[in-house]
Amino acid sequence: MRIRWGILSTAHIAVNRVIAAMQKSQYGEVVAIASRDQHRAERAAKRLAIAKAYGSYEELLQDPQIDAVYNPLPNHLHLPWTLAAMEHGKHVLIEKPMTCTAAEALQLVQACERRPNLKVMEAFMYRFHPQWEQVRTLISQGAIGALRSVHVWFSYFNSNPDDYRHHPQMGGGGLLDVGCYCVSVARLLFKKEPVRLSAMMELDPRSQVDRHVSALLEFPNGMGSFTCATHMAFGQQVLIHGERAAILVEAPFIPPADRPARIILKREKTGEEILVPQADHYTLQADAFSRAVMKNAPLPWTVTDAWNNLRVLDAIKQSGETKAWVAL
Numbered sequence: 001m002r003i004r005w006g007i008l009s010t011a012h013i014a015v016n017r018v019i020a021a022m023q024k025s026q027y028g029e030v031v032a033i034a035s036r037d038q039h040r041a042e043r044a045a046k047r048l049a050i051a052k053a054y055g056s057y058e059e060l061l062q063d064p065q066i067d068a069v070y071n072p073l074p075n076h077l078h079l080p081w082t083l084a085a086m087e088h089g090k091h092v093l094i095e096k097p098m099t100c101t102a103a104e105a106l107q108l109v110q111a112c113e114r115r116p117n118l119k120v121m122e123a124f125m126y127r128f129h130p131q132w133e134q135v136r137t138l139i140s141q142g143a144i145g146a147l148r149s150v151h152v153w154f155s156y157f158n159s160n161p162d163d164y165r166h167h168p169q170m171g172g173g174g175l176l177d178v179g180c181y182c183v184s185v186a187r188l189l190f191k192k193e194p195v196r197l198s199a200m201m202e203l204d205p206r207s208q209v210d211r212h213v214s215a216l217l218e219f220p221n222g223m224g225s226f227t228c229a230t231h232m233a234f235g236q237q238v239l240i241h242g243e244r245a246a247i248l249v250e251a252p253f254i255p256p257a258d259r260p261a262r263i264i265l266k267r268e269k270t271g272e273e274i275l276v277p278q279a280d281h282y283t284l285q286a287d288a289f290s291r292a293v294m295k296n297a298p299l300p301w302t303v304t305d306a307w308n309n310l311r312v313l314d315a316i317k318q319s320g321e322t323k324a325w326v327a328l
C-alpha cells in the first residue's frame, strides 16, 4: 500500500520542493493537485507528472482516491482548509506555522481529538534531517555537559509586496514565517516550554508586518535567544552552549542539498567537524507521515506540540507590542 497524496494549491514550496520530494518517498505517491485556477493546476500537473488536476480545492477533497492532503496555503488558510480536509476524512500534513495563532491551533487539537483516526502534523521538515538526531545524541551523551543556552539566527530578504508574507490578515510577518523555526528548535533542545519571555519587534512601515524580531526566552533549564528577520541578508545558525562545550549547527533549517551538513563541536581549544550525510528532509518527512498513516501509529510530532509553539509565538508578539515581559 502507498499513501495517495493530494496537493492543495500550486504554492511555490509545493511545486518547487515538496512534491518532487514526496515523489521520491517509498511509501507514497502524488495523485492530484488543485488550484483556484484549473489551467494553473493542469500546468503544474503536467510539469510534475501528476495524474489529476482540479480547478478547486473542494473538488480535490471530494476525491475518494486521496488518502492524505498536503496543505501549503498562505498561513491564514491553514486552519479552514485543514478542517475541511478532515471533514472529508483526509489525513493532513500542514505547512508551518500550523495556524496563525494558538487559539486557531487549539481548534485543530480539538478537531484531532474528535477524529482520532486521522493523522495531522505540522510540516517542520528540518526536524527530519539526520543532523538533528546527531545534535540531540551529542547532547544526551554529555558531549557539551549540561545544556545552558540555545541561540538562533534565521533571516532573509523579501520585499515583494504581493507575497502573502506582507499581508497581516494572511498571517504575514517574519515571526510566523521564520521565527517559528527559532522557537521550535529551542523547545526541541530544551525539551520544555519557556516560562517567560521578552521581545523586540520592528514593523515594516509599508505593510505593517513584523520584519525584525529578537527575543529572550527563559526555560526552566536554560535560556534561549533568537533573531528572525525578513528584510535582512540571508543567514541561519544555531549555537548550543553547554557547561563544557558548544555545538554550532551551520545550516540548521535549510541544509545543503549537494553536500553533507556540517556541525562543529567546539571545545575550549579545539573544534571537531562532524559531517552529516546529505539527506532530503522533505522526503524523510513524507516517509514518516505515510508510515504513521499506514500503520495507524503515532506521528513523530503532535498537533499539541504545534499548539505549544504557537502559544510561544503569540506571547512573543504580545511582548513585542507591549514592550513588557510575558509569562507563559
Ligand SMILES: NC(=O)c1ccc[n+]([C@@H]2O[C@H](COP(=O)([O-])OP(=O)(O)OC[C@H]3O[C@@H](n4cnc5c(N)ncnc54)[C@H](OP(=O)(O)O)[C@@H]3O)[C@@H](O)[C@H]2O)c1
Binding pocket: 009, 010, 011, 012, 013, 014, 034, 035, 036, 037, 040, 072, 073, 074, 075, 077, 095, 096, 097, 123, 124, 125, 163, 164, 177
Ligand atoms: N517548510 C518549508 O520549507 C517552507 C518553505 C516555504 C514556505 N513554507 C510554508 O508554505 C506555505 C506557502 O508558502 P509559499 O511561499 O509556497 O506560498 P505561495 O507561493 O504564495 O503559495 C501559496 C498558494 O496558495 C494559493 N492561494 C489560495 N488562496 C490564496 C490567496 N488568497 N492569496 C495567495 N495565494 C493563495 C495559491 O495557489 P493556487 O493559485 O494554485 O490556488 C498560492 O500559489 C506557507 O505556510 C509557508 O510558511 C514552508
